Amino acid sequence: MSEDDDFxxxxxxxxxxxAPACLRGKRGDPRAHVWGGKRDKLEYPGSRxxxxxxxxxxWTAPAWPIEYGGGGLSAARARIVEQEIARLDLPxxxxxxxxxxxxxxxxxxxxxxxxxxxxxxxxxGEVRWCQGYSEPNAGSDLAALQTAAILDGDELVVNGxxxxxxxxxxxxxxxxxVRTDAAAARRQAGITFLLVDLASPGIEVRPIRLISGSSPFxxxxxxxxxxxxxxxxxxxxxxWTVAKALLGHERAMLASHFGAxxxxxxxxxxSDTRSSRLVALARRQGGEAEGKIADAVVRDxxxxxxxxxxxxAFTVQRLAEDAxxxxxxxxxxxxxxxxxxxxxxxxxxxELAMSIVGQQGLGWEGEGFAAEELAQTRDWxxxxxxxxxxxxxEIQLNVIAKQALGLPD
Numbered sequence: 001m002s003e004d005d006d007f008x009x010x011x012x013x014x015x016x017x018x019a020p021a022c023l024r025g026k027r028g029d030p031r032a033h034v035w036g037g038k039r040d041k042l043e044y045p046g047s048r049x050x051x052x053x054x055x056x057x058x059w060t061a062p063a064w065p066i067e068y069g070g071g072g073l074s075a076a077r078a079r080i081v082e083q084e085i086a087r088l089d090l091p092x093x094x095x096x097x098x099x100x101x102x103x104x105x106x107x108x109x110x111x112x113x114x115x116x117x118x119x120x121x122x123x124x125g126e127v128r129w130c131q132g133y134s135e136p137n138a139g140s141d142l143a144a145l146q147t148a149a150i151l152d153g154d155e156l157v158v159n160g161x162x163x164x165x166x167x168x169x170x171x172x173x174x175x176x177x178v179r180t181d182a183a184a185a186r187r188q189a190g191i192t193f194l195l196v197d198l199a200s201p202g203i204e205v206r207p208i209r210l211i212s213g214s215s216p217f218x219x220x221x222x223x224x225x226x227x228x229x230x231x232x233x234x235x236x237x238x239x240w241t242v243a244k245a246l247l248g249h250e251r252a253m254l255a256s257h258f259g260a261x262x263x264x265x266x267x268x269x270x271s272d273t274r275s276s277r278l279v280a281l282a283r284r285q286g287g288e289a290e291g292k293i294a295d296a297v298v299r300d301x302x303x304x305x306x307x308x309x310x311x312x313a314f315t316v317q318r319l320a321e322d323a324x325x326x327x328x329x330x331x332x333x334x335x336x337x338x339x340x341x342x343x344x345x346x347x348x349x350x351e352l353a354m355s356i357v358g359q360q361g362l363g364w365e366g367e368g369f370a371a372e373e374l375a376q377t378r379d380w381x382x383x384x385x386x387x388x389x390x391x392x393x394e395i396q397l398n399v400i401a402k403q404a405l406g407l408p409d
Contacts, residue, residue: 007077011084018053020046025089032091036098037128039170051125054093059085061099061123064107068115069123079317097166098122098129102175102195105246109193109234118173118195132162132176132196132220133243139164140395142177142243143187147222149178149194151229151236156180156194158202158225164389168205168218173197175246181237193239193246195231202226211381247391248335275306278349281376282356301352308345316342333403336396343386343393350383 001009023046026032031043034051042048054060057071062078064070073081085092103122106115121127138145147160158178165174174196181190198205202225208217234242279302282293293299319334353376354361361377363369387393401407 004076004080008080008084011081012087014053014057015084015088015090018049019088019090020044020050022046023050023090026091027086027089029091033095034091034093034125035096035128035167035170036094036122036125037096037170037172039172040125040128050090051093055124058123060094060125061103064103064119064123068107068119069121070119094123094125096128097131097175098127101131101246101249102129104249105175105242106233108245109242111230111233113230114195114233127173128167128171130165130168130171130174130198130218132165132174134164135161136163140392143191143240145177145179145191147176147178148182149180149192149227151180152226154229155226156192156229156232158194158196158222158227160222162220162222163217164208165205165218165220166216168198168220169207171198174220175233177239177243184237188240190237191239191243192236193233193242194227195233196225196227200225200227213378275302275309275349278302278305278353278356281353281372285356285358285360298352298356305345305349305352312338312341312345333400336391336399337404339390340387340393340396340400346386347383350380354380 022044023032026044032047034040034042034047036051051060055069058064058066058069058073059071059081061069062071062073062081063075064072066072071078071081099122103119106119110118118127122129132147133142133145135145135147147158147162149156149158156178160178162168162174162176168174176194176196178192178194179190180192184190196203202223204221204223205218206221207215208219209215210217229236233239279293282295282298282302286298287294293302316338319338357373357376360369360373361380363374363377365374402409
């Protein structure tokens with residue numbers, strides 16, 4: 001056996017011994033996700049024990065350095081940990097923007113003091129983060145942001161508004177972009193990347209409701225909020241570089257979330273792919289013939305989506321392993337490629353689901369509709385925003401054109 005085989009055996013034995021039985025088989029259940037922070041309400045009794053087990057071994061962030069709460073593992077061994085967690089059909093021990101977005105950026109751009117203060121708490125699930133980028137008049141044109149931060153001694157005084165701050169009402173800290181130089185010749189040159197404690201005086205968070213009936217979105221208002229200048233990441237007026245790096249991580253995260261879930265090293269174990277839900281739906285709505293989904297056209301369409309999911313997930317996996325193997329490398333045009341494809345794949349999947357349920361997809365509430373049919377209608381409505389959030393597909397195609405294809409402006 002190789003050293004990696006020995007490592008896999010150790011991880012497998014620890015998981016078999018310590019992973020809570022109530023969470024096995026819950027990999028695809030969002031209710032089993034632990035986001036961390038003060039407001040996280042754990043729905044499964046074993047979630048806390050699962051998080052604590054992972055934290056002891058550094059498995060919440062297996063590729064992060066040990067001194068920052070990670071496992072200090074190579075890309076290959078971090079992947080082994082992920083595979084063994086997936087083998088037991090366990091949910092990730094911890095999820096959230098701390099791990100997927102701001103943490104990787106702090107590893108590259110954060111000062112030693114900032115990394116020591118924030119990364120271990122992220123890895124332990126003690127703090128939940130949200131994003132403060134978009135504003136009412138600065139969405140796709142992010143450089144138009146106007147939330148101002150004026151230096152006053154060793155503090156920055158922040159005034160303005162952010163919108164679409166996902167889970168802002170449940171978060172403890174926000175990573176945000178502020179304008180620190182309104183007279184900069186280039187708009188991007190006057191922007192700073194800032195970390196803000198949401199318990200600071202002068203911050204108000206208001207939830208935003210959507211047509212789907214529920215929403216993670218909020219709008220956040222800042223009135224004379226004082227933030228220590230040490231919370232600047234990178235340089236004052238140099239935040240655009242940090243912002244672009246984080247957008248790369250965000251787009252890759254959204255692509256992975258909407259595209260497909262993970263697989264083991266053989267490509268097997270796809271029980272939690274979204275297409276498996278389509279299979280169950282088609283069998284329930286249209287019946288079976290000789291053990292197959294009765295409608296041959298629906299069978300073909302589901303098969304195509306399943307193939308797309310598998311190939312896309314392996315592409316995401318390969319790029320993630322490349323990134324782990326090149327610490328500090330900023331996600332480039334490939335993140336935009338993944339974001340476009342992953343979000344459009346999810347929209348195709350939801351459109352097919354609505355086609356399968358037919359008129360039962362017309363329900364909103366009341367009798368005559370099953371709970372899963374009502375949920376499907378809301379999932380389809382929610383999917384319409386996939387190609388807008390995190391940067392519209394049009395913006396992503398511009399990035400691809402410039403950075404991947406080398407086309408002129």
